[in-house]
Amino acid sequence: MSLGRTAVVLGGSIAGLCAAGALAPHFDQVMVLERDDLPADAEHRRGVPQSKHPHFLLNSGRRAISELFPGFEEELIAAGGLHLMPSMDAAYLEGAGWASRKRSSMTMVYSSRILIERVLRDKVREVSNVVIREGVSVRGIETVHGGTARGRVTGVIFATAAGEERMDADLVVDAMGRGSSVSDWLVAAGWPEVPVQSLDAKVTYTSRWYDLPAPEDRPASWWWQHLVIMPTQDKGDHPPEHEFLVNFFPIEGGRTIACMGSWGIDMPRTAEDFVASAERVRAPLFAAAMAECEPVSDVHLTRSTGNKWRRYDRLPEVPSGIAFIGDAICAFNPFYAQGISSAAGSALTLRAHLEAATVSGRPLDQRFFRRFLADQRTGLKVPWGMAMARDRGYECATGTETLPSWQRKLLAAMTWPAFNLIVGAAREDAVVDEHFARVFNLDESLGDMLKSPRVLAGLLRYQVNSVLGRRKVPSGFDPREDPPATDWTPGVAGARAEMADAR
Template sequence: MQPKTHAIIMGGSLAGLLSARVLAKHFDRVSIVERDFFPEKPTPRPGIPQSRHLHILLNRGKIILEQLFPGLENELIAAGAPRLAPKSIGWFSPTGWATHFTPDVNDLIMFSRDLLDRQIRRRLTENTNVHFLEGGTVTGLLAKGSGAEVAGVSVRFRDRHNPANINEQNLNADLVVDASGKVSQTPKWLKKLGYEPPQETLINAFVGYATRIYECSGKLSDTAPVFVSTAPPFRTRGGALFPIEGNRWLVSLGGGDRDYPPADEAGFLEFARSLPTPMIYDAIKDAKAIAPVYSYRGTENRLRHYERLPRYPENLVIVGHAVCAFNPVYGQGMTVAGLDAQMLDECLKKQWQRYPAGNLTGFGRDFQQKLAKLHTIPWTFAISQDSRYRGSEGAKPNLATRLTIDYMDLVIKALTTDAKVCQAFLEVLHMIESPAVLLHPKIALKAIAQFTSRETALPSPAQISANDR
């Protein structure tokens, strides 16, 4: 009789939850070790400090989640998540209002991050081989003999009712998945096992944002959702106003180059008033706030190059923000977590084709190399935006990235007046199409035409305000 197989996931955030859904198809038992105790209702928890802020699930991410959890979209809507047609959203781009048309992209489903995580956790409990080990802090990797193979993790468990009651356990596993996010300790643990820690690429534009939730009443009831982009280096401030479940509106204000929005009520409103369009300020100045202002500034881009390690242990993979963390203001994180899960599924299927089920020889290294290629496009997008800020620190963009930045400026300028350019840009933004679409002659000619136009420079805030609707 073949022995039972076991996979352990470090971290119960979205990357960990989606990994669990995939691993449940390939392993007899899947254990999610999570430091927090999950709340019964969709409320924030310490392990996801950014959950109070705006989360947008791109179309590609929505498709992936629906494939992993059929019917999830309808469940979110039934729980109160609003469905928004793209044409109903006002987008104030770096060069002004984007043209209004009916884009060929699916509706957005808006929700709090807490609601999404709760729904996915509930669906995972339907898999009898998925187990949540709450209150557990992973303290290290277990290795076999010479350390060539990871054999599990050591965990310190807290008692939910008596936190002082600590229980140390070693948990054995055939595969260990690090989905613990930016705070991942795997580089340190690998060093203890005799491996080189991965090189890191860090780019920090010192972007911070603040969020507040309002009751849907008064002028907010008649307000259209709006997203106001920053335009670094000329304009460091932006914001967004979107409805979420519970008949509430979530307002996030952000700024780069340390131009952080204040967390007090007067400062928050003044920051909203300073945006190049008055839509957000007018909507909230007399609205009823039902939560404090919450701030978040952990927005640096961090890429850990596990794919470059000269030696890599068997039976270990790293996913999500534990390997590649993007500035969350660009809304890529949840969708990339879905892409990571898809890649994990595909690589395991190919592994079982090469070897008998359960043999993971070479799997970890192969997966990290494929994942690095998968992350190239979203990583390039994030750093190309953040490198525009004057105070951005870390690795500087190479020539290819600088050319990408210059070309994207022209595309964004063209989309304010051309529906086809705007359509193509949104398809790329939602990861439905490859960025190569923006190089198609029909798009490129319209973008390059902006270079020869008289108004090639970004408009000033005063000019933009004058043209505001």
């Protein structure tokens, strides 16, 4: 049974495409309105400036997209995406030094944002009742009874090269990102202003794309494919670049994205400054790796990184006829790689509610949208809480969610020790590792992880063993040297002998 003739999605980026997949089984036609002319291949476009930076596709996101579009993951890998195990394939520089390699429960698919979108567009175009209209600029929404219990969005107004058009809709999905004007249009139609939670930790990041050397021409020490350099935990004097979070991020086509980011520090904008800054980060391997590669892009800088949650669920009368997906409702600091997965998760939640309405025959009334917003809120609390746990600790942060000075200082003092404890314990305890992987991939909240008696026991055991000098897996290898290639997975030949040597 169809829930209506037409559903309209505002925006054809990842959030909008996921929403189209959720809507397609329940409406006769799904119309996606996109401002850009969409490329046939994996190419950058004006509406997605962040495509120039690394994008992690977390497990929750890749699983959600694959549920909406079966075969997505396989096609992404066939198109060049890399299926890797970060604990084995990434060189990771934490506070004290290089971490050890070791098998873990987490794998990831690495690719560029533009490849993810291209594969996803191809999947959407296979759905017979979804139409993508390109070169369309959405100008407004049509409503009735704004701000009342009967208030509803009934259609959209948009402009094309031929002029202005109106389209009736049984359901509208706002997927227009951080800059969406829908909340302003709702106010103009009679709804009160939407409450907004915000926290901007002044994150800036800058990236440049490189061609990697052919595999046979790479240095013998390059066992790794992904290079991560965490900010220093040293409180003494050091160059600003030691505060950078650095990625040398592998993507399809034998390319990599070199990326540096920081909280509240000016970042390089030119190629010359980019290389100079890279040479001052706290591991020389980053600049050395860049020098082995061929740059193929300019330097791209992004400042639009604040966390922002439009709390439509807190309106006295939520509008019917409209749902909100992706950054249009909740945008995160991109450092934490939560945006794609959160958007795909919200689309899955919407699909579940539409399926329930189809089975029950209930209308898409205010009760439906209030229930959806409540369920969506539950899913968004997990990534939002993770972003707050880190960004609230920075003195430069502004917004509604900032903390009093004493709380901020306490959080800042606790963050690194807690992180080090969890990461260290995860290397030695399979249960802690599994829970930590779930938290990283947005399948579990940090609070729920820390409620597990088994996890708490693992953390305590690791802390005691650390004090007694009984760690099973070494760490803290000299950041000025190449990261060690030894596999410290239990049972791997030679690991115990090298552990003895390390002591």
